Amino acid sequence: MDPDSNVGAQIGRLQHLIWRRMEASASACGISGSQGQVLLFILRNPTVYQKDLEKAFHLRPSTATGLLKRMEKNGLLRRESCTEDARLKQLIPTQRGRELYSQVHQETERTEALLTNGVAPQDLETFFRVITQMQQNLMADCCKSIEIHNENEGG
Numbered sequence: 001m002d003p004d005s006n007v008g009a010q011i012g013r014l015q016h017l018i019w020r021r022m023e024a025s026a027s028a029c030g031i032s033g034s035q036g037q038v039l040l041f042i043l044r045n046p047t048v049y050q051k052d053l054e055k056a057f058h059l060r061p062s063t064a065t066g067l068l069k070r071m072e073k074n075g076l077l078r079r080e081s082c083t084e085d086a087r088l089k090q091l092i093p094t095q096r097g098r099e100l101y102s103q104v105h106q107e108t109e110r111t112e113a114l115l116t117n118g119v120a121p122q123d124l125e126t127f128f129r130v131i132t133q134m135q136q137n138l139m140a141d142c143c144k145s146i147e148i149h150n151e152n153e154g155g
Contacts, residue, residue: 007134018111025107029100035071036104039093042077043101048091049082076100 004010022033029036041056042048054064068091071077076097079089093101116124 018115021111021114022107025111026104029103031074031076031100031104032070034067035074035076036100036107038067038071039076039097039100040104040108042091042093043098049088050079050091051088053091071097 019033022036026033026036031039037057038053041053045052050061050064050068053059053068054061057064059067068077068079072079075094077091077093080092082088082090119127
């Protein structure tokens with residue numbers, strides 16, 4: 001199969017280019033690209049818990065925990081226990097995190113502008129429709145795989 005006609009390979013290449021750009025621009029702020037994206041998410045949403053990040057970014061709990069620990073260590077956020085449920089930790093940006101927001105936001109906007117430069121609005125509509133369908137296809141398959149695994153494990 002021609003790699004240029006392989007959807008997964010093309011998406012992987014694009015993702016790699018986006019990731020490299022995010023990492024380069026975030027490192028200028030002294031953070032990682034992942035930390036920058038999480039910071040944007042926390043600052044754009046009023047009340048955020050670790051579970052919200054896991055869902056929004058499709059992260060495993062252990063991955064989210066490691067990322068949040070590094071962000072806490074870097075002084076970007078702090079975790080506070082929820083008064084209703086002490087097991088829940090609300091993610092609260094620090095002053096440093098809030099100060100980095102505009103830089104990270106501007107870089108994200110620049111990347112988005114580069115990605116969509118010269119792409120017609122109707123092509124973007126088609127792109128979003130197609131990529132959403134692909135995500136749904138994979139999520140449905142992933143759920144089936146988990147169900148099969150649980151059945152085989154007796155769970």
